[in-house]
Amino acid sequence: MFNPQLTPEGHLKHLLTIEGLPPAILFQILDRATEFEAVARQEVKKVPHLQGKSIFNLFFEASTRTRTTFEIAAKRLSADVINLNVNSSSQSKGETLLDTVDNLSAMQADMFVVRHAESGAAHLIASHVGPDIHVINAGDGRHAHPTQALLDMYTIRHFKKRFENLRVAIVGDVLHSRVARSQIHALTTLQVPEVRVIGPKTLIPRNVERLGVRVYHDMVQGLKGVDVVIMLRLQNERMNGALLPSRDEYFKYYGLTPAKLAHARSDAIVMHPGPMNRGVEIHSDVADGVQSVILKQVTFGIAVRMAVMSLLAAPMPHSAA
Amino acid sequence: MFNPQLTPEGHLKHLLTIEGLPPAILFQILDRATEFEAVARQEVKKVPHLQGKSIFNLFFEASTRTRTTFEIAAKRLSADVINLNVNSSSQSKGETLLDTVDNLSAMQADMFVVRHAESGAAHLIASHVGPDIHVINAGDGRHAHPTQALLDMYTIRHFKKRFENLRVAIVGDVLHSRVARSQIHALTTLQVPEVRVIGPKTLIPRNVERLGVRVYHDMVQGLKGVDVVIMLRLQNERMNGALLPSRDEYFKYYGLTPAKLAHARSDAIVMHPGPMNRGVEIHSDVADGVQSVILKQVTFGIAVRMAVMSLLAAPMPHSAA
Amino acid sequence: MFNPQLTPEGHLKHLLTIEGLPPAILFQILDRATEFEAVARQEVKKVPHLQGKSIFNLFFEASTRTRTTFEIAAKRLSADVINLNVNSSSQSKGETLLDTVDNLSAMQADMFVVRHAESGAAHLIASHVGPDIHVINAGDGRHAHPTQALLDMYTIRHFKKRFENLRVAIVGDVLHSRVARSQIHALTTLQVPEVRVIGPKTLIPRNVERLGVRVYHDMVQGLKGVDVVIMLRLQNERMNGALLPSRDEYFKYYGLTPAKLAHARSDAIVMHPGPMNRGVEIHSDVADGVQSVILKQVTFGIAVRMAVMSLLAAPMPHSAA
Numbered sequence: 001m002f003n004p005q006l007t008p009e010g011h012l013k014h015l016l017t018i019e020g021l022p023p024a025i026l027f028q029i030l031d032r033a034t035e036f037e038a039v040a041r042q043e044v045k046k047v048p049h050l051q052g053k054s055i056f057n058l059f060f061e062a063s064t065r066t067r068t069t070f071e072i073a074a075k076r077l078s079a080d081v082i083n084l085n086v087n088s089s090s091q092s093k094g095e096t097l098l099d100t101v102d103n104l105s106a107m108q109a110d111m112f113v114v115r116h117a118e119s120g121a122a123h124l125i126a127s128h129v130g131p132d133i134h135v136i137n138a139g140d141g142r143h144a145h146p147t148q149a150l151l152d153m154y155t156i157r158h159f160k161k162r163f164e165n166l167r168v169a170i171v172g173d174v175l176h177s178r179v180a181r182s183q184i185h186a187l188t189t190l191q192v193p194e195v196r197v198i199g200p201k202t203l204i205p206r207n208v209e210r211l212g213v214r215v216y217h218d219m220v221q222g223l224k225g226v227d228v229v230i231m232l233r234l235q236n237e238r239m240n241g242a243l244l245p246s247r248d249e250y251f252k253y254y255g256l257t258p259a260k261l262a263h264a265r266s267d268a269i270v271m272h273p274g275p276m277n278r279g280v281e282i283h284s285d286v287a288d289g290v291q292s293v294i295l296k297q298v299t300f301g302i303a304v305r306m307a308v309m310s311l312l313a314a315p316m317p318h319s320a321a
Numbered sequence: 322m323f324n325p326q327l328t329p330e331g332h333l334k335h336l337l338t339i340e341g342l343p344p345a346i347l348f349q350i351l352d353r354a355t356e357f358e359a360v361a362r363q364e365v366k367k368v369p370h371l372q373g374k375s376i377f378n379l380f381f382e383a384s385t386r387t388r389t390t391f392e393i394a395a396k397r398l399s400a401d402v403i404n405l406n407v408n409s410s411s412q413s414k415g416e417t418l419l420d421t422v423d424n425l426s427a428m429q430a431d432m433f434v435v436r437h438a439e440s441g442a443a444h445l446i447a448s449h450v451g452p453d454i455h456v457i458n459a460g461d462g463r464h465a466h467p468t469q470a471l472l473d474m475y476t477i478r479h480f481k482k483r484f485e486n487l488r489v490a491i492v493g494d495v496l497h498s499r500v501a502r503s504q505i506h507a508l509t510t511l512q513v514p515e516v517r518v519i520g521p522k523t524l525i526p527r528n529v530e531r532l533g534v535r536v537y538h539d540m541v542q543g544l545k546g547v548d549v550v551i552m553l554r555l556q557n558e559r560m561n562g563a564l565l566p567s568r569d570e571y572f573k574y575y576g577l578t579p580a581k582l583a584h585a586r587s588d589a590i591v592m593h594p595g596p597m598n599r600g601v602e603i604h605s606d607v608a609d610g611v612q613s614v615i616l617k618q619v620t621f622g623i624a625v626r627m628a629v630m631s632l633l634a635a636p637m638p639h640s641a642a
Numbered sequence: 643m644f645n646p647q648l649t650p651e652g653h654l655k656h657l658l659t660i661e662g663l664p665p666a667i668l669f670q671i672l673d674r675a676t677e678f679e680a681v682a683r684q685e686v687k688k689v690p691h692l693q694g695k696s697i698f699n700l701f702f703e704a705s706t707r708t709r710t711t712f713e714i715a716a717k718r719l720s721a722d723v724i725n726l727n728v729n730s731s732s733q734s735k736g737e738t739l740l741d742t743v744d745n746l747s748a749m750q751a752d753m754f755v756v757r758h759a760e761s762g763a764a765h766l767i768a769s770h771v772g773p774d775i776h777v778i779n780a781g782d783g784r785h786a787h788p789t790q791a792l793l794d795m796y797t798i799r800h801f802k803k804r805f806e807n808l809r810v811a812i813v814g815d816v817l818h819s820r821v822a823r824s825q826i827h828a829l830t831t832l833q834v835p836e837v838r839v840i841g842p843k844t845l846i847p848r849n850v851e852r853l854g855v856r857v858y859h860d861m862v863q864g865l866k867g868v869d870v871v872i873m874l875r876l877q878n879e880r881m882n883g884a885l886l887p888s889r890d891e892y893f894k895y896y897g898l899t900p901a902k903l904a905h906a907r908s909d910a911i912v913m914h915p916g917p918m919n920r921g922v923e924i925h926s927d928v929a930d931g932v933q934s935v936i937l938k939q940v941t942f943g944i945a946v947r948m949a950v951m952s953l954l955a956a957p958m959p960h961s962a963a
Binding site: 372373374375401403405406407417420421423424425426427428429 | 682684685686687688706707710711713714717718916917918920937938940941943944
């Protein structure tokens, strides 16, 4: 099957979604990230891999946090980074998305990191750019957020060593979450035998079982015996809507408290993509507790983004070095 | 005649306007840009010419696109770039323009790239700064946009090899266009024998013939036999005003369609400074057609801006190297 | 007494406030800045001291000017700089200040430059971050602005050579000024024998004498015989409030005119932290006059910030080099 993310030889050309990527590619990224994790502990946290490359952070939707992680990753690879918040500029002048992309491409861009409120925007851009330009999806609508899923896989492997014997629960607003969608694809691709989603009926997509997950509406049942608990962020805008009764109600049933976490395995790790709503989807005692690996996710996220960028820009920098 | 852009020895000190620059300076910039165009095709797209220099993008008027081209150009010259959108900061604290400039100068700025809504702002700044600081006008009011005109000349020379035998038409809202004004000065300085401006009477400045151009109000007449068609952007704010009947009406008479373009020479090139209003001043079949060199203009724009910056910062880097 | 800014060995770990810092630390910073002042006059204005370090400009309150000086200082030290204007991002997503800091720390930040509207914000962050992260207070509420005070001390030493025989007057809105508070601590720490504050009763803090200053409400009396006049910025928002009758009234009594300045020593220097309100707290003839050293303050500010950053990041770079 044709995969627009891969070259005919099977190398990574764009990173748009986890769906359809072979396990070997995921492991290649995770392994490369392991090398870069060591770089971050050096006195000089830089490598020359992307020297002279121009990387455009093309954010059609504001996200300082995600943009910052890509900016740091690119700078540690010695790239030149240009930040573009596009809402306020060309788009308001009536230029189309693809005209904007064509123009930036004509400036000899090497890579676009794209965040967009519309699902499919990164795919559209990837299908449009020339053969020397690489596209990374940094979140598109409700569709995908592949680097987040990859850093989550990196975190799981770091703490659990392997994927083949794990039970993983994803908890919360799965319906609106591009993070959850990418995590599910990554976990199933990596052969995690049991992936669960837990949440109220209004926040679980219909037919999600087709993706290879089990659905739970009860936290205690869903968390029983799991090795990994991944909490999702509850968007503020959902809380006042028809989908949820109230913040307090949500926290009572789906907020991760020490009591609920006790139903997971005693060595279970707790993850969250951030930013957290303390007291809404997670209790501070859990967020700051010994089982939380939330800040490690952030650290690993830099290494994983460096890995993706360096693989896209130069498939085999080591042999070239 | 005293020209504030030139040193007593006739070297370029600031780039404020094309008007009054000798042809030799324009050719010097175009020739230097040819060297930098090759840099952009290298694996590492950087040269050390401006290492350790501090370049301030001083944008009093928002323009992500123009700012980005200068930022890329400066970074490829290894300069340190500081982006300042000044509306929202010092100006709102009641500091005057020249106090802002004095302060940034005191931070040992080497170069200011200035975009301002008022005509003459770049000149004012250039007349105020110390002898070691260079100013580039990145667009001031309706007055001038010299780097845009230079990249247009570069594009014309690239495709037409020489200027002495050309007919060039500039089409659209000449009245409000700093781009058109700079293009006319550049074309006449470079000895283009026939420069035409085409547009409705309400959008052509009175007495524009004094600049050495012929005025046409009819597209078919104006495009007949030309080698180069330069379309201008129609500002959205004009469309609802008293100057124009409607977008559709404008497109009917002055929008560049394949049918109208057929009146130009068959090897004519089509240019546009961007961002385009498709379906207003230009038909997509032309914008994306074989005669369009619009994206090449963007590419050449980086090389031309590198050339201007490197000439200002160090008149003879090659002999110094 | 425990000082959170110092290591147990007495080295500078954070720069949060001048209060409590030993004179030796202040002199160490001023001496280091002298070295960096020379760097700024080099052809290539860069040194490698902070290569590969990640410095975050964490501005919870907008200040292009101050942010720019830190950005330039960090880039001249070869650091990677990430600018974060935090109002518009994570904070609006409901993330707490310390969660934001934890996240950025997890990205292996080396240094935070913090500007915040709340007094104590930088202290809070410094007390929270890990042992390898350094915090610089770039202004917190009405509390402190230590790098401004240090560059003022540098300026005074540059022009007056020593501190032990000086009379210094600080004029204006001392009540709301973090700059004034830091200046008073710096001047008294450096053994300036006479520090005066001058202003209307409504803008002088009660009991300010306890800090070791003399209070004057009359400009002529207060300026008599002083070596240094430090003007403070009058915040626009004060002018319409109950604290002040009117701008004109304020200028009449406390605006620094040539006539009032004549009461100071004939070789007195005039300083201002900027941005100035000409015609409110200072007359243009003074601001631009021969006694004004206001732009030198800006120049020295870069060197002083480079000194602080380099001392925090590596206490003894010379022995390491």
